[in-house]
Amino acid sequence: MVSSSTYEYDENSETFPFFILTALLSITIPWSIKLIYQFLSNNKFKSINAIRLKLANVDHSKEDKETLEKKKKSIECLYELQDSLKKDTFKKLEYEYLKANNSKNITKEFFIVTVLWVVVAYVYQSISNNAKIFETIASQFDPYELLGVTLSSSEKDIKSAYRKLSLKFHPDKLPSGLTDLEKLKYEESFILINKAYQALTDEIVKENYLKYGHPDGPQQVSQGIALPKFVVDNGFYSIIMVLAYCLVFMVVIPYFVSKWWNNSSQVNNQGINIETSSYIIEKVFNLKKGSVIDHNLILEWLSNAHEYKVQFPELTTEDIHSIFIDHINRENKLTSQNSKITDDVKFKVISKTHSLIKFTLTVASCFNNLSLSIASINCMKCITQAINPDLDDPRYELLQLPGVEILPELKEDSKFKGIKNLEQFFMLSNGEKCQVLGIENKDEFAKKIDKYQHTVPKLQVLSSKVVVQDQPYISPGAVVHIQLKVLMTGINYVSSLKQAFNLLFEQRDKAKKIDEKYQTIEHLLDPHKKMHEQEVLPPVFAPRFPVTKDTEYIILMIDNGKVLQTPIFFNKANWSDNLNSKSYDQLDKHQFFTQLVESQKSNKQLTVEANVIEDMKYSYVTIPCPLPAAEQPGEYSFKIYLDHFGMFGYDQYITVPYKVLSEDEIKAYEEEEKQKKIKAGEYIEIEEDEYGLSDEEELSEEEEEEENESDDNSSVYSDINTDTDEE
Amino acid sequence: MSFNSTFKNGTHSNSSTFENEADATSVQYKNISILTPIIYVTVLLCSLMYLQRYVSTKKHQKSMQTPSIFEDNYRPREVYYAIKEKQYTTSNGSDKIDENALLSALIHRGASVFRYKIKLNETKQTFDILYKLGSMGEDFYERYEREFKLIEMELEDCIREYAELTKGKQSPQRFAEICQNVCFNEAIKRRVAFYDSKVQNKLK
Numbered sequence: 001m002v003s004s005s006t007y008e009y010d011e012n013s014e015t016f017p018f019f020i021l022t023a024l025l026s027i028t029i030p031w032s033i034k035l036i037y038q039f040l041s042n043n044k045f046k047s048i049n050a051i052r053l054k055l056a057n058v059d060h061s062k063e064d065k066e067t068l069e070k071k072k073k074s075i076e077c078l079y080e081l082q083d084s085l086k087k088d089t090f091k092k093l094e095y096e097y098l099k100a101n102n103s104k105n106i107t108k109e110f111f112i113v114t115v116l117w118v119v120v121a122y123v124y125q126s127i128s129n130n131a132k133i134f135e136t137i138a139s140q141f142d143p144y145e146l147l148g149v150t151l152s153s154s155e156k157d158i159k160s161a162y163r164k165l166s167l168k169f170h171p172d173k174l175p176s177g178l179t180d181l182e183k184l185k186y187e188e189s190f191i192l193i194n195k196a197y198q199a200l201t202d203e204i205v206k207e208n209y210l211k212y213g214h215p216d217g218p219q220q221v222s223q224g225i226a227l228p229k230f231v232v233d234n235g236f237y238s239i240i241m242v243l244a245y246c247l248v249f250m251v252v253i254p255y256f257v258s259k260w261w262n263n264s265s266q267v268n269n270q271g272i273n274i275e276t277s278s279y280i281i282e283k284v285f286n287l288k289k290g291s292v293i294d295h296n297l298i299l300e301w302l303s304n305a306h307e308y309k310v311q312f313p314e315l316t317t318e319d320i321h322s323i324f325i326d327h328i329n330r331e332n333k334l335t336s337q338n339s340k341i342t343d344d345v346k347f348k349v350i351s352k353t354h355s356l357i358k359f360t361l362t363v364a365s366c367f368n369n370l371s372l373s374i375a376s377i378n379c380m381k382c383i384t385q386a387i388n389p390d391l392d393d394p395r396y397e398l399l400q401l402p403g404v405e406i407l408p409e410l411k412e413d414s415k416f417k418g419i420k421n422l423e424q425f426f427m428l429s430n431g432e433k434c435q436v437l438g439i440e441n442k443d444e445f446a447k448k449i450d451k452y453q454h455t456v457p458k459l460q461v462l463s464s465k466v467v468v469q470d471q472p473y474i475s476p477g478a479v480v481h482i483q484l485k486v487l488m489t490g491i492n493y494v495s496s497l498k499q500a501f502n503l504l505f506e507q508r509d510k511a512k513k514i515d516e517k518y519q520t521i522e523h524l525l526d527p528h529k530k531m532h533e534q535e536v537l538p539p540v541f542a543p544r545f546p547v548t549k550d551t552e553y554i555i556l557m558i559d560n561g562k563v564l565q566t567p568i569f570f571n572k573a574n575w576s577d578n579l580n581s582k583s584y585d586q587l588d589k590h591q592f593f594t595q596l597v598e599s600q601k602s603n604k605q606l607t608v609e610a611n612v613i614e615d616m617k618y619s620y621v622t623i624p625c626p627l628p629a630a631e632q633p634g635e636y637s638f639k640i641y642l643d644h645f646g647m648f649g650y651d652q653y654i655t656v657p658y659k660v661l662s663e664d665e666i667k668a669y670e671e672e673e674k675q676k677k678i679k680a681g682e683y684i685e686i687e688e689d690e691y692g693l694s695d696e697e698e699l700s701e702e703e704e705e706e707e708n709e710s711d712d713n714s715s716v717y718s719d720i721n722t723d724t725d726e727e
Numbered sequence: 728m729s730f731n732s733t734f735k736n737g738t739h740s741n742s743s744t745f746e747n748e749a750d751a752t753s754v755q756y757k758n759i760s761i762l763t764p765i766i767y768v769t770v771l772l773c774s775l776m777y778l779q780r781y782v783s784t785k786k787h788q789k790s791m792q793t794p795s796i797f798e799d800n801y802r803p804r805e806v807y808y809a810i811k812e813k814q815y816t817t818s819n820g821s822d823k824i825d826e827n828a829l830l831s832a833l834i835h836r837g838a839s840v841f842r843y844k845i846k847l848n849e850t851k852q853t854f855d856i857l858y859k860l861g862s863m864g865e866d867f868y869e870r871y872e873r874e875f876k877l878i879e880m881e882l883e884d885c886i887r888e889y890a891e892l893t894k895g896k897q898s899p900q901r902f903a904e905i906c907q908n909v910c911f912n913e914a915i916k917r918r919v920a921f922y923d924s925k926v927q928n929k930l931k
Contacts, residue, residue, distance in 0.1 A: 269862060274866070286797065359862070362862065363857065366862075
C-alpha cells in the first residue's frame with residue numbers, strides 16, 4: 001500500500017528526455033518540411049514578372065496554352081508600358097512591396113528551425129550518453145539474448161545453445177580458483193539461462209513471458225513522475241516552476257488573447273478601422289441635401305481616416321489632404337516643401353485609398369445616395385489616373401493616355417477643341433492625335449498608343465435583358481436577374497459598332513448553338529455561374545497609381561435617383577481573344593470612320609463584315625435584382641449605372657425594360673408553346689431555336705424581354721449580402 | 728486494568744495512530760460565530776454592489792462624453808436654454824425675458840426634434856444593413872440606438888417646457904402640430920433653395 005502511493009522521481013533522467021525529444025520532434029519535423037516546401041515553391045515566384053502574372057490570375061494549370069500565351073503577352077505588354085511611365089521611386093517601392101508579400105523571407109524561420117535541431121541533437125546526445133538508461137534496458141529479461149539465439153531460430157538451435165551454455169555455467173563444472181563473488185555470478189547466470197530456456201520451451205513459462213514480459217509472471221510495476229525531484233520538491237527550482245507556470249497562464253496567454261481580440265475589434269469586416277468607419281458613416285448621415293458632393297469632399301473625408309493617424313502620427317490631416325491634391329494635380333512640390341512627406345509616405349498614403357473609397361462607396365449606397373456613390377467612384381478614378389477634373393475640364397479624360405503629362409492650351413478656333421473623350425480621340429489619325437496632345441516625338445507615341453490599344457480593354461454592352469431563371473416569361477412578382485451581354489474590345493473601338501456586333505454575334509450563336517453550353521444543371525441552378533467562369537480582366541493601366549490595381553467594374557442598381565443596393569463589383573469577362581484578334585488589326589479604321597459618318601447621315605445601321613468577329617468572344621454579366629418583378633402586369637424597367645472603378649470614360653446608364661405578363665397572356669403563351677411542340681414532332685430544330693433568343697424579334701429590346709422570364713421566390717432583399725460574391 | 732494495559736501495550740502502535748486520527752478529526756470542529764457567514768455574504772454583496780455602481784457610473788460618464796451622431800449636437804436646445812437662463816443680453820438692457828423669443832426658440836427646438844426623428848426613422852434600415860454587413864463598430868451602433876431614447880426625452884422636455892410657458896392653456900397636441908408644420912416648411916424651404924441654387928449654377 002505504502003510503496004505504491006509514493007511516487008518515484010526521475011532522478012536519473014531515464015524518462016523525461018524522451019518526452020522532451022518527442023515534443024521537440026513533433027514541432028521541428030513538420031516545420032522543417034513546411035520550410036523546405038516553401039523554399040522549393042518560392043523559387044517559382046522569384047522574378048517580379050512571375051509574381052505579377054500570378055497576381056493577374058494567369059493560371060498555368062487551368063487554361064490551354066493558346067489563351068495563356070495571349071494573356072501573358074497582353075499583361076506583360078501592359079506592365080512594360082506602365083513601368084516605362086512609372087516614377088522610379090514608386091517602381092522601386094512597388095517591387096519591394098511585391099517581393100515582401102509574395103516571396104516570404106524565410107531566413108528568420110530557418111534560423112529558429114536550426115536552433116531547434118541543435119536542441120534535438122543535444123537531447124539525443126544526452127540520452128545516448130546516459131548509462132542508466134542502457135542499464136535499465138540491459139536489466140530487462142530477454143531470453144533470446146541470454147541464449148544467444150535469434151527470433152527465427154528453431155527449437156533445435158535453442159536446445160543446442162542452451163546445452164552449450166549450461167555446460168559452461170553449471171555449478172558443478174566451474175573452473176577452479178574462482179572467488180565467491182565470481183561463483184555467485186556464475187550461479188546467477190545459470191539460473192537465468194535455465195529460465196530463458198524455459199521461457200522458450202515450457203508452455204506455462206512461455207505464456208508468462210509473452211503476457212508479462214517475464215517468465216515468473218507479473219512483475220512489480222513502479223509508477224513515477226517523469227521529472228527530476230529538484231523541480232517538484234520544495235526549494236528554489238520549484239518556485240521557479242510555479243512562477244513559470246503563472247507567467248504562462250496568467251500573463252502570456254491572456255496577453256496574446258487580448259492582443260488578438262483588440263486587433264480584431266479594431267477593424268470592421270471590410271478591413272477598415274472602426275474609428276474611420278464611424279467617421280465616414282457619421283459624415284454620410286449628416287450630409288445635407290444640396291451640399292456640393294464631388295471628389296474633393298471624399299478626399300477631405302479620406303484625409304481624416306484613422307489609418308493614416310496610426311501609420312503616420314507625425315502628419316496632420318492637412319498634410320494628408322495636400323498629398324492627395326498634389327497627386328491628382330500631377331505636381332511634385334510637396335516633397336521639397338515638407339520634409340516629412342517622402343515618396344515612401346506618398347506611396348503608402350495613396351495605395352491605401354482604394355479600400356477607403358470602396359468603403360465610402362458601400363456606405364453611400366447603403367444610404368441610397370446616388371450622387372455620393374458616383375462621387376466616390378470618380379474620386380477613385382481621379383486618384384488612380386492622377387487627374388483633377390476641376391483643372392482640365394472638360395478634356396481631362398485624355399490625360400489617361402500613356403505618355404501624356406499635361407494637355408496643351410488649344411487655340412480658340414482649333415478644330416480639335418471638341419475632342420474631349422477617348423472615343424473621339426481614337427477616331428483621329430496618328431498625326432492628329434499628336435497635335436491634340438501636343439506631342440513632338442510622334443514615332444514613340446505611336447508605339448505607346450499601339451501597345452495601349454492592345455492591352456486596355458473597353459467594355460461595351462451589346463444587349464441587356466431581365467431574366468427569370470428557368471422560365472421564358474416574367475410572371476408578376478417573380479425573382480429576376482439582369483443579364484448583360486458585353487464585349488471587351490480594344491479601347492479604340494467605337495461604341496456605335498455595338499449594334500452591328502450584337503447582330504453578328506447573334507447570327508453566329510444561332511449557327512453554332514453556343515447557348516447550349518449554358519444549359520447544364522449547374523448553370524440552370526446558378527445563373528451567375530457563367531459569369532464566374534470567364535477570364536479575369538487585366539489590371540488597370542494606371543502608371544501614376546503606386547501599386548498595380550486590379551480592374552473592377554461597378555454596377556449600381558438605381559431607381560428614382562436612389563441606389564437600390566450595395567454596389568456589385570465584377571472583374572470577369574473574356575478579353576484575351578478580342579484584344580489579340582487577327583481581324584482587329586486588319587480593320588481599316590479610316591474606311592470605317594467614313595462608313596460611320598455616312599450611316600449617321602442616312603440614319604442607317606452600321607454594318608460590319610462577319611469575319612471581324614471571327615475570333616472574338618462576348619461575355620455575360622449577371623446582376624441579381626434587389627427587387628422582384630412588379631406585381632401588376634405591364635411594362636416596367638430597371639435602371640443600371642455601370643462604371644469602371646479606376647478609369648474615366650466608361651460610365652453609362654442602362655435602362656433595361658421588361659414586360660410582366662398577365663395570367664391570360666401567360667396562358668396564351670403556354671398554349672402557343674404547346675402548339676409549337678406538337679409541330680416539332682417533325683421539326684426538332686425549331687423547338688430548340690425558341691429555347692434561346694428567337695429570330696428577328698431580338699432586334700428590339702422590348703420584344704426580347706417578353707421572351708425570357710421566370711419564377712423562383714427565394715431571395716428578394718437578401719441579395720444585398722450576395723454582393724460580396726461578386727467582389 | 729491489567730487486561731487493559733496489556734491490550735494497550737500489545738497494540739500500542741496501532742492504537743496510537745488511531746488516537747491521533749481521532750484527535751485530528753476533533754480539531755476540525757471549531758466554534759464558528761453565526762456572524763461569519765453573514766459578514767461573508769455582506770462583504771460579497773457590498774463589493775458586488777460597489778462594482779455594479781462603478782461600472783454604471785463609468786458607462787454613464789462615457790455616454791455623457793460621446794457626442795450625438797447629429798453634427799449640430801442638439802444646438803436648438805442649447806439656444807433655448809441660453810435664452811431662458813438669460814445668457815444673452817437683450818438689446819434694450821432689461822433683464823426681462825422676451826416670452827415670444829423664448830416660445831419661438833422652443834418651437835424651433837421642437838421642429839428640430841421632429842426633423843431628427845424623421846431622419847432616424849428613415850435611416851433605421853440603412854444602419855441595420857451596415858451593422859449586419861459588419862461595417863459599423865459596436866460602439867457606433869450603440870450611439871445610434873441611444874439617439875432614439877434621447878430624442879424621446881427631448882420631446883418630453885419640450886412639451887413640459889411648453890406647458891410651463893403657456894401655463895397649461897394650450898394642449899401639448901397643438902405644440903406637436905406646430906412643430907411638425909414648421910419642420911415640413913423648413914424642409915420645403917431648403918429644397919426650394921437647393922433647386923434655386925442649381926438653376927443659378929446652370930445659368931452661370
